[in-house]
Amino acid sequence: MIRGRVHKYGSNIDTDAIIPARYANLRDPVELGRHCMENIDPSFAQKVRRGDIIVATSNFGCGSSREIAPLSIKGAGISCVIAKSFARIFFRNAINIGLPVLECAEAVDNTETGDELEVDLSSGEITNLSKGMVFKAAPYPDFIKGLISAGGLIEYARQILKSGGER
Amino acid sequence: MTIVEKIIAAHSDRAEVRPGEFVTAKVDLVMANDLTAGIAVDQFGKIGVEGVFDPKKVVFVMDHFVPNKDIATAEQVKRLREFAQAQGLIYLENVGIEHVVLPEMGLVLPGDLVVGADSHTCTYGALGAFATGMGSTDIAFAMATGEVWLKVPPTIEFLYCGKASKWVTGKDLILYTIGQIGVDGALYSAMEFTGDAVDALTMDERFTMANMAVEAGAKAGVFRVDDRTLDYVRARAERAFTAYESDPDAEYAQTIEIDASSLEPQISLPHSPDNVKPVSEVAGLRIDQAVIGSCTNGRLDDLRLCAEVLRGRRVHPRVRCIVIPGSQRVFLQAVREGLIEVFLEAGAVVSTPTCGPCVGGHMGIIASGERCISTTNRNFVGRMGSPEAEIFLSNPAVAAASAVTGEICHPEEVAKP
Ligand code: SF4
Numbered sequence: 242m243i244r245g246r247v248h249k250y251g252s253n254i255d256t257d258a259i260i261p262a263r264y265a266n267l268r269d270p271v272e273l274g275r276h277c278m279e280n281i282d283p284s285f286a287q288k289v290r291r292g293d294i295i296v297a298t299s300n301f302g303c304g305s306s307r308e309i310a311p312l313s314i315k316g317a318g319i320s321c322v323i324a325k326s327f328a329r330i331f332f333r334n335a336i337n338i339g340l341p342v343l344e345c346a347e348a349v350d351n352t353e354t355g356d357e358l359e360v361d362l363s364s365g366e367i368t369n370l371s372k373g374m375v376f377k378a379a380p381y382p383d384f385i386k387g388l389i390s391a392g393g394l395i396e397y398a399r400q401i402l403k404s405g406g407e408r
Numbered sequence: 409m410t411i412v413e414k415i416i417a418a419h420s421d422r423a424e425v426r427p428g429e430f431v432t433a434k435v436d437l438v439m440a441n442d443l444t445a446g447i448a449v450d451q452f453g454k455i456g457v458e459g460v461f462d463p464k465k466v467v468f469v470m471d472h473f474v475p476n477k478d479i480a481t482a483e484q485v486k487r488l489r490e491f492a493q494a495q496g497l498i499y500l501e502n503v504g505i506e507h508v509v510l511p512e513m514g515l516v517l518p519g520d521l522v523v524g525a526d527s528h529t530c531t532y533g534a535l536g537a538f539a540t541g542m543g544s545t546d547i548a549f550a551m552a553t554g555e556v557w558l559k560v561p562p563t564i565e566f567l568y569c570g571k572a573s574k575w576v577t578g579k580d581l582i583l584y585t586i587g588q589i590g591v592d593g594a595l596y597s598a599m600e601f602t603g604d605a606v607d608a609l610t611m612d613e614r615f616t617m618a619n620m621a622v623e624a625g626a627k628a629g630v631f632r633v634d635d636r637t638l639d640y641v642r643a644r645a646e647r648a649f650t651a652y653e654s655d656p657d658a659e660y661a662q663t664i665e666i667d668a669s670s671l672e673p674q675i676s677l678p679h680s681p682d683n684v685k686p687v688s689e690v691a692g693l694r695i696d697q698a699v700i701g702s703c704t705n706g707r708l709d710d711l712r713l714c715a716e717v718l719r720g721r722r723v724h725p726r727v728r729c730i731v732i733p734g735s736q737r738v739f740l741q742a743v744r745e746g747l748i749e750v751f752l753e754a755g756a757v758v759s760t761p762t763c764g765p766c767v768g769g770h771m772g773i774i775a776s777g778e779r780c781i782s783t784t785n786r787n788f789v790g791r792m793g794s795p796e797a798e799i800f801l802s803n804p805a806v807a808a809a810s811a812v813t814g815e816i817c818h819p820e821e822v823a824k825p
Contacts, residue, residue: 257790
C-alpha cells in the first residue's frame with residue numbers, strides 16, 4: 242500500500258521538464274532526483290517527501306526515450322504517478338524500472354496538490370483520503386501483469402534465456 | 409493489413425496481427441547512443457548473458473555530446489567504446505547523428521523492424537521500415553534476446569493532396585499536422601503518410617516527417633516504398649529487403665486529409681511542438697540565434713535550401729547562425745558543393761556533426777530571455793539551455809531567412825525567387 246501527498250501537474254509534461262539532458266551523464270537515481278522537474282518547478286526536489294505522488298493530466302512523459310526520466314522521479318522519492326494517459330515510451334520505461342504508473346481520469350479530475358492519497362497497487366484502488374473519494378485505475382493488460390510478476394523485464398529475459406528461448 | 413501490421417506480423421511468425429494484440433517480435437537492428445547506451449549496458453550486464461544476440465545487428469552511435477564535451481562524457485563514451493569493442497558491435501563515433509547516419513550507411517532497409525534507445529528512431533519509417541524508440545532496459549532486452557515485446561498499434565492514415573508551394577517542405581507538412589492533431593493526437597498509434605503531396609517529397613523530406621511522428625505521440629511514422637526509396641536504398645543495401653505496402657482494404661483507425669497546396673511555411677511556437685502557426689502570423693519577432701541541423705533537418709537537401717537563402721547575403725549582426733551538418737558524409741558533400749563556403753561567407757558558424765544545441769548539450773546553448781529559431785524537433789522549456797529561453801521550430805529556409813533579417817520571416821522576403 243502506498244500513501245503520500247499529491248503534487249499535481251498539467252498535460253504533456255515532457256522528459257526535458259522531468260529531467261534535462263544536461264544531467265544525462267548522471268546515473269545515481271538520488272542525484273538525478275535532485276534535478277527532477279527543475280525546468281518547470283525548481284523547488285520540486287525540496288518539496289517532495291518520500292512516498293509522495295505525482296498526479297498529471299494527459300500524455301505524461303512525452304518526448305525523449307531517456308530512462309533517467311522515471312529514474313529521477315523515483316530517485317526524488319515519488320512512490321507512483323497517476324495520469325489520464327502516459328506517453329508510450331515513458332510508460333514502458335516506468336514499468337521496466339519499477340515506478341508504478343496508473344491511468345485513472347476520475348482520480349486526476351478529483352485530486353488537488355496537497356491531497357493525501359492511498360493507492361493499492363494490487364487492486365488499482367486509489368483513495369483520496371482528503372476528499373473521501375475512491376477511484377479504480379485501469380488494470381494493466383495481462384501481458385504487462387506477466388512481466389511484473391516475472392520480476393520485471395530483466396528477470397524475464399534471464400528466465401527465457403535460461404530455458405533456451407522457451408516461453 | 410497496413411504496412412506496419414505486415415512488418416510486425418512478418419517479424420513475429422504470424423500470418424496476421426491486429427491492433428491491440430501483444431506480440432514478441434524479432435528485430436533486425438538495435439541501436440543506442442551516448443546518452444542511453446550506458447544504462448542499457450548496465451541492464452544487459454544484469455541479464456547475465458555473455459554476448460549480444462548478434463553483434464552485426466547492434467549499433468552504438470556516439471552523437472549527442474560528442475566530440476566529448478566534458479570529462480563525464482569522455483568517461484561514459486570510453487566505457488561504451490570498450491564494451492562495443494569487446495562485443496564486436498558496430499560502433500560509430502564522430503560520424504554523425506544516429507538517424508542521419510544509419511539510413512545513409514544502409515544499416516536500415518525497407519521492411520526492417522528496428523528498435524533504438526532514442527525516441528526519434530521512428531525516422532527510419534521513411535524507408536518503409538517499422539522503427540520505434542524505447543528506453544534503455546527494453547534495448548538491453550533486445551541486445552540479449554534479439555526480440556522485443558510490442559503492442560500492435562492502430563494506424564492512422566494522413567493523406568496529403570495538392571502541390572505544395574515553393575518554400576513549403578516536408579517539415580511544414582509535419583508541423584502543420586502536429587498542430588492539427590496535438591502532441592498526443594497519435595498516442596500509441598502509427599502514422600502512415602500517403603498521397604500525391606508526399607510522393608513528391610525527396611527522401612530527406614520524408615526522413616524529416618517520419619522523424620517528428622513521435623512529436624504527435626506516435627509509435628512510428630511510415631511511408632510506402634516507391635521508386636525514390638528504391639533508388640536511395642539500392643545505392644546502399646548490402647542485404648536483401650522487403651518492400652511492404654498497405655492493402656487496399658487495410659483498416660485505418662482514421663484517415664485525415666490535408667491540402668498541401670494551401671499551406672505557408674509553418675512555425676511551432678514555444679513551448680510545445682503542437683503550438684503551430686503559419687509564418688505570416690509570427691513574422692517580425694526578433695531572434696538571437698538560428699540553428700540549422702539535427703536529425704530532423706541536418707541532411708543535404710536541408711543545407712542546400714539553407715544555402716539558397718544565404719548565398720550572397722549576410723547574417724544579421726545581432727544573430728548567431730549555427731549550421732550543423734547531420735553527418736560527416738553530409739558535411740563532405742556540402743563542402744564539395746560549395747555550400748559550406750556560402751555559410752561561412754554569410755557569417756554563419758559551421759560545427760562538426762553532433763546533436764549539440766538540439767538537446768541543450770553544447771555548441772550553441774541559449775541564455776535566459778533569448779529567442780532561437782531552430783530546425784530541430786522540440787521546443788520544450790529548457791530544451792536548448794535556459795528554461796527562460798524561447799525556441800521556435802521551422803524549416804531550414806525560414807531559419808536561414810530569419811538569420812538574415814534578425815526576425816522571423818518568410819524566406820521569399822530574403823530570397824526573391
Ligand atoms: S538531433 Fe536532437 S532530436 Fe535528433 S537525436 Fe540528436 S538530440 Fe535527439
